[in-house]
Amino acid sequence: MKLDSKIPAGNLAEKWSNQKFNYKLVNPANKRKYEIIVVGTGLAGAAAAASLAELGYKVKAFCYQDSPRRAHSIAAQGGINAAKNYQNDGDSVFRLFYDTVKGGDYRSREANVYRLAEVSSNIIDQCVAQGVPFAREYGGLLDNRSFGGAQVSRTFYARGETGQQLLLGAYSAMMRQVGLGNVEIFPRSDVQDIVVIDGRARGIVLRDMVSGKIESYIADAVILATGGYANVFYLSTNAKGCNATAIWRAHKKGALFANPCFTQIHPTCIPVSGSYQSKLTLMSESLRNDGRIWVPKDPNDKRPPNEIPESERDYFLERKYPSFGNLVPRDVASRNAKEMIDDGKGVGLTGKAVYLDFAEAIQRLGKDSITEKYGNLFEMYEQITNEDPYKVPMRIYPASHYTMGGLWVDYNLMTTIPGLFALGECNFSDHGANRLGASALMQGLADGYFIISYCIGDYLAQSKKDKLTTDAPEFKQAEKDVSDKINRLLNVNGSKTVDELHRELGMVMWDYVGMSRNAEGLTKAKKMIKDIREDFWKNVKIIGTNEEINQSLEKAARVADFLELGELIAEDALQRMESCGGHFREESQTEENEAKRDDENFSHVAAWQYNGADKPEVLHKEQLQFEFVKPSQRSYK
Amino acid sequence: MALLNLHLKVWRQKNNEDEGRFVDYNIQDISTEMSILEMLDVLNEKLIKEGQEPVAFEHDCREGICGCCGIFINGRAHGPLKRITTCQLYMRHFKDGETIVLEPWRAKGFPVLKDLMVDRSAFDRIIAAGGFVAVNTGGAPDANAVPIPKHNLEKALDAAECIGCGACVAACKNASAMLFVSAKVSHLVRLPQGKPEREKRVFAMLNQMEKEGFGSCTNTEACSAECPKGISMDVIAQLRREYFRASVRQEKE
Incomplete structure (x- = not known):
């Protein structure tokens, strides 16, 4: 299979404009004849559903939650980047593009990233027009804060709830179209399969999560905007329901899966307190604007943090990276925290945490100013830990947070299945091997509001209308496959709960496929994941039937897919014998223990092709071309 | 950290047609560091192992922002x-x-x-009726074109923090959705972008609220007291002003 990224020719700054002009258009009167399915109603999905319906397409939007407003984009705290240069500090489209490519450790596509930076400003305008209340200065103009991996202030925010405000903006735009009859929403729908007819994506099969009915929906194109797969680690900052089922089913139907091993571990999360732990809570990266990260210099120093004098503290990020300090990118911050903890300098009862200290900022800016900026995060921290971060430093530890990998898409956001598009976190395209903070919201909304509406027209204008219905044999077969799988799950009747098995998988992923990876561990992990998978199909226990609300069954179907995807992540990590961004191979590091890339052999996207059950997947490579930025050893010193 | 032994009385109802009943469970060794949902996870693991059906409850982000979870605990939302x-x-x-x-x-x-678990899709229909600013994608003016006074912005954001969990309805004797509706009306009318549709919006959302079977406001403020985001009663006062204003203007027209 030849991977064609379809990057338009020409100068970087002109590619997207040229491409938009070259796209074929669908006549406004014809748009209502086309139906589009959108799976997922987060920033990318809701924005796409709204924008496409505004253009006149008929849209059906599906989500597993009880309302589209609950998609996990809502939990994003810190902000959204845009190259507005409102702060007069030298920002530009090119700088945002450059920071993103560098932050991704030169493993993303230049053209895609440039387009992202280019439309970033429109996103802010659009959101403000919808009534998104971004923070403002006293004069009434928009305020910005800084995020990791950037030396300019370009992050727009709404307290610590930026994701919520942006999602509610996209959700209301979509609900307006629901009221107008252009979008139909299907909450509590668990998409279980993608249907491909004559080589084109034509629909989905889902399980109605209330009645258990298996239902088919047909359309002229299918958009997946289903988010990331960080829940493969069991404990993550993702919502409990976040899953990879739709993208994994698409993968099994022929969509290539790109860079699965590029997973992001976020440095500032509240540490694990016990084995019953069900999820990890993020403390926004924005806290690193004012919080200082440290550990005691002496590993045996067990005094409470406030009793340790300045001279006996190691502000390790400020020491090692004087120019970026506490605002180094996430991968660097996480790895350094791990290093400190591995050296025995970890703090708290479990020794698996470092301090994030606001004492200096409170002294400098006053408590009120800190409350205004981070009040809700401080409250959240106190609820969980019973400690007051105004008085004692926060304890934080890295946690699985975001996945840069995802379905392979070309410049037009189309997967290797014609008519199947992937938007937002579920595609691989913009963040390379590491995503910068406040860029996920930017990508989700860029894809949903400003990119897909053009790409999809080009596809639809060139595809012929037909009279197919969900009676087509491909739909019937997919329905049968889904029913069979559900019955198989219900009939195992073993002795382990789904959560037990998921936790086992998570432990293997965290220990061997987590922050630091090596060939021996990855080989071992592949075998262990396979064993857990076999155990799952022999030993899982699900109570109840399909024809009712059955939360164990929902979870089981998701974990079954994670158990396959987990192995591919390990395989991808094993073959990528270099360190880059969030993927750290112990075999490949500089003398200062920084990630060492191998551009000669690995400057490519690894795209995996499914090859049948229990057969090794086939690796395809898309070579990355860097015409406008010269890859260098990333340095934040 | 300490361990607790607890007695639970949990509402069990197979589906919408079932009458429902309280079922008693005893549960041991619950860590004080657990969230109440993690306690329910532990209960469910135990029930599954014993071959009994686990308790269905809504949850997703588990960090207080998605609005999925909502249990009436000891008589309080x-x-x-x-x-x-x-x-x-x-x-x-x-x-x-x-x-x-x-x-x-x-x-x-x-x-x-x-x-x-309950069905809160009525909230989606109330938003679809008018809880938005009717702007299409593209063509928005520069975000700094219209300055918004910080005070108004902060007030709008206070109201916009609503997570749509429904605690206000659950806490209200009349099961009114007044706080939910008012929060959206208040959020949008405090911003210049929301002003052009202010009359239309307040009518449309209130009409839909009534259609969905929610009661009238009791003025007892239980909604605001139980709101996880602390949305203040001011928003309801503002909705009343908006409704009055819109009614007067409608008469004029």
């Missing part, structure tokens, strides 16, 4: 503490040997689906 969602309630706030009563939201507008 989201439990005894102020300004948190159910998932943010930690077991350290309970005593060893305590009885905890868990019920779903009870309101005509929120039919029970199973155990502690």
Whole structure:
């Protein structure tokens, strides 16, 4: 299979404009004849559903939650980047593009990233027009804060709830179209399969999560905007329901899966307190604007943090990276925290945490100013830990947070299945091997509001209308496959709960496929994941039937897919014998223990092709071309 | 950290047609560091192992922002503490040997689906009726073109923090959705972008609220007291002003 990224020719700054002009258009009167399915109603999905319906397409939007407003984009705290240069500090489209490519450790596509930076400003305008209340200065103009991996202030925010405000903006735009009859929403729908007819994506099969009915929906194109797969680690900052089922089913139907091993571990999360732990809570990266990260210099120093004098503290990020300090990118911050903890300098009862200290900022800016900026995060921290971060430093530890990998898409956001598009976190395209903070919201909304509406027209204008219905044999077969799988799950009747098995998988992923990876561990992990998978199909226990609300069954179907995807992540990590961004191979590091890339052999996207059950997947490579930025050893010193 | 032994009275209801009943469970060794949902996870693991059906409850982000979770705990929406969602309630706030009563939201507008889960799709329909600014994608003016005074912005954001969990409805004697509707009306009318449709919006959303079977406002402020985001009664006062203003203007026209 030849991977064609379809990057338009020409100068970087002109590619997207040229491409938009070259796209074929669908006549406004014809748009209502086309139906589009959108799976997922987060920033990318809701924005796409709204924008496409505004253009006149008929849209059906599906989500597993009880309302589209609950998609996990809502939990994003810190902000959204845009190259507005409102702060007069030298920002530009090119700088945002450059920071993103560098932050991704030169493993993303230049053209895609440039387009992202280019439309970033429109996103802010659009959101403000919808009534998104971004923070403002006293004069009434928009305020910005800084995020990791950037030396300019370009992050727009709404307290610590930026994701919520942006999602509610996209959700209301979509609900307006629901009221107008252009979008139909299907909450509590668990998409279980993608249907491909004559080589084109034509629909989905889902399980109605209330009645258990298996239902088919047909359309002229299918958009997946289903988010990331960080829940493969069991404990993550993702919502409990976040899953990879739709993208994994698409993968099994022929969509290539790109860079699965590029997973992001976020440095500032509240540490694990016990084995019953069900999820990890993020403390926004924005806290690193004012919080200082440290550990005691002496590993045996067990005094409470406030009793340790300045001279006996190691502000390790400020020491090692004087120019970026506490605002180094996430991968660097996480790895350094791990290093400190591995050296025995970890703090708290479990020794698996470092301090994030606001004492200096409170002294400098006053408590009120800190409350205004981070009040809700401080409250959240106190609820969980019973400690007051105004008085004692926060304890934080890295946690699985975001996945840069995802379905392979070309410049037009189309997967290797014609008519199947992937938007937002579920595609691989913009963040390379590491995503910068406040860029996920930017990508989700860029894809949903400003990119897909053009790409999809080009596809639809060139595809012929037909009279197919969900009676087509491909739909019937997919329905049968889904029913069979559900019955198989219900009939195992073993002795382990789904959560037990998921936790086992998570432990293997965290220990061997987590922050630091090596060939021996990855080989071992592949075998262990396979064993857990076999155990799952022999030993899982699900109570109840399909024809009712059955939360164990929902979870089981998701974990079954994670158990396959987990192995591919390990395989991808094993073959990528270099360190880059969030993927750290112990075999490949500089003398200062920084990630060492191998551009000669690995400057490519690894795209995996499914090859049948229990057969090794086939690796395809898309070579990355860097015409406008010269890859260098990333340095934040 | 301490361990608790607890007695639970949990509302079990197979589906919307079932009558439903309280079922008693005893549960041991619950860490005070657990959230109440993690306590329910532990209960469910135990039930599954014993071959009994686990308790269905809504949850997703487990960090207080998605608005999924919502359990009536000991007679209070989201439990005894102020300004948190159910998932943010930690077991350290309970005593060893305590009885905890868990019920779903009870309101005509929120039919029970199973155990502690209810159908809140009425909220989506209220938003679809008018809870938006009618702008299409593209063509928006520069975000700094219209300055917004910081005070107005902060007030708008206070109202916009609503997570749509439905605690206000559950807490209200009349099962009114007044706080939910008012929060959206207030958020949008405090911003210049929301002003052009202010009359239309307030009518459309209130009409839909009535259609969905929510009652009238009691003025008892239970909604605001139980709101996990602390949305203030001011928004309801503002909705009344908006409604009055819109009615007067409509008469003029």
